[in-house]
Amino acid sequence: MKDEILRILSMVSDGKISQEKAAELIDALYQREEKSNNDYDNKILKVKVLSHEGDNVNVNFPVKAAKAILKATGKFPITMGDQITNIDMNALIEALDASVIGKIVDVKSAEGDIVEVTIE
Structure with missing residues (x-):
């Protein structure tokens, strides 16, 4: 996940996406990570x-x-x-x-x- 966040930050730095869009993407990454952890806990x-x-x-x-x-x-x-x-x-x-x-x-x-x- 760290690499994905760094890519998002790089896109903000390059002006490819806005800070708001970056925040949405990072939030989605954390939600995906949390869901993945919850799935494992149910094993x-x-x-x-x-x-x-x-x-x-x-x-x-x-x-x-x-x-x-x-x-x-x-x-x-x-x-x-x-x-x-x-x-x-x-x-x-x-x-x-x-x-x-x-x-x-x-x-x-x-x-x-x-x-x-x-x-x-």
Whole structure:
């Protein structure tokens, strides 16, 4: 978005558009950015844990809620032994802040435990 704003400012400087038109264009850019962020917050963060002992967990969080929970507590509100606690929650928070889509965690232990975290 920064490059687009710089282009708009350059057009004002070159006299190609008025300051008022530039303000409208920049406002439209911010509205587009805000809409894009809101769309991401409505995505679902899915946590899937399959234990070699037969314990299974499938939890779905709206991204907006997952961000709030992780930033407030530093963990997910589910218990499943070391499979969940071994995930780097700071990296997960960074992925959420960067609006990453797709599988962000895919761990398979030597014992057969599987942990997957996906944003869809």
